[in-house]
Amino acid sequence: DAGVTQSPTHLIKTRGQQVTLRCSPKSGHDTVSWYQQALGQGPQFIFQYYEEEERQRGNFPDRFSGHQFPNYSSELNVNALLLGDSALYLCASSLESSVYNSPLHFGNGTRLTVT
Amino acid sequence: GQSLEQPSEVTAVEGAIVQINCTYQTSGFYGLSWYQQHDGGAPTFLSYNALDGLEETGRFSSFLSRSDSYGYLLLQELQMKDSASYFCAVRVVRGAGNMLTFGGGTRLMVKP
Numbered sequence: 001d002a003g004v005t006q007s008p009t010h011l012i013k014t015r016g017q018q019v020t021l022r023c024s025p026k027s028g029h030d031t032v033s034w035y036q037q038a039l040g041q042g043p044q045f046i047f048q049y050y051e052e053e054e055r056q057r058g059n060f061p062d063r064f065s066g067h068q069f070p071n072y073s074s075e076l077n078v079n080a081l082l083l084g085d086s087a088l089y090l091c092a093s094s095l096e097s098s099v100y101n102s103p104l105h106f107g108n109g110t111r112l113t114v115t
Numbered sequence: 116g117q118s119l120e121q122p123s124e125v126t127a128v129e130g131a132i133v134q135i136n137c138t139y140q141t142s143g144f145y146g147l148s149w150y151q152q153h154d155g156g157a158p159t160f161l162s163y164n165a166l167d168g169l170e171e172t173g174r175f176s177s178f179l180s181r182s183d184s185y186g187y188l189l190l191q192e193l194q195m196k197d198s199a200s201y202f203c204a205v206r207v208v209r210g211a212g213n214m215l216t217f218g219g220g221t222r223l224m225v226k227p
Contacts, residue, residue, distance in 0.1 A: 041219055104160065105160070106157040108157045
């Protein structure tokens with residue numbers, strides 16, 4: 001049973017560039033959430049996708065956008081990268097029908113470094 | 116908004132018991148969860164409390180008091196492999212969506 005997979009594992013970008021991160025949810029899951037985790041901090045919620053729509057968003061600027069595909073996989077796009085965007089980006093999947101007690105299953109993340 | 120407070124670091128010896136506390140302020144509360152994250156790894160789910168009381172899963176137990184907006188994670192018979200960061204998280208439901216808000220994490224160091 002494949003868990004949550006993310007690609008790439010590491011990425012180095014320059015300020016002002018754009019980046020796309022990818023996530024495949026755990027088999028059977030239909031909801032994908034993205035989190036940003038700075039070093040030594042807890043994960044910060046970016047947004048959540050269900051049925052190919054963003055239905056909840058955290059306190060992140062519009063430079064952060066995403067997409068969910070019919071097969072439930074998802075992408076996170078960040079435009080006009082800033083040094084402060086350097087972080088571990090985590091994708092988490094869950095099942096909508098048991099949302100209140102369904103734990104999040106996290107991928108190993110993409111480590112983004114902006115220079 | 117939401118806020119969660121937990122100690123930043125805890126140190127204990129192998130075989131001991133350690134308690135990690137978490138206090139929270141939030142609206143639309145739907146339960147307190149705990150996640151473990153080893154360095155370089157993904158957060159993994161440990162436990163969930165929706166109602167007041169104690170939930171036990173092997174060496175780990177979690178407690179919730181909704182009236183006090185307080186919970187804790189209890190780790191018994193500590194092992195070296197328990198050295199990791201532990202996060203409490205509250206589920207907040209808004210409209211059609213929901214999200215987990217995480218605390219800053221408690222780094223647990225287990226010494227021989």
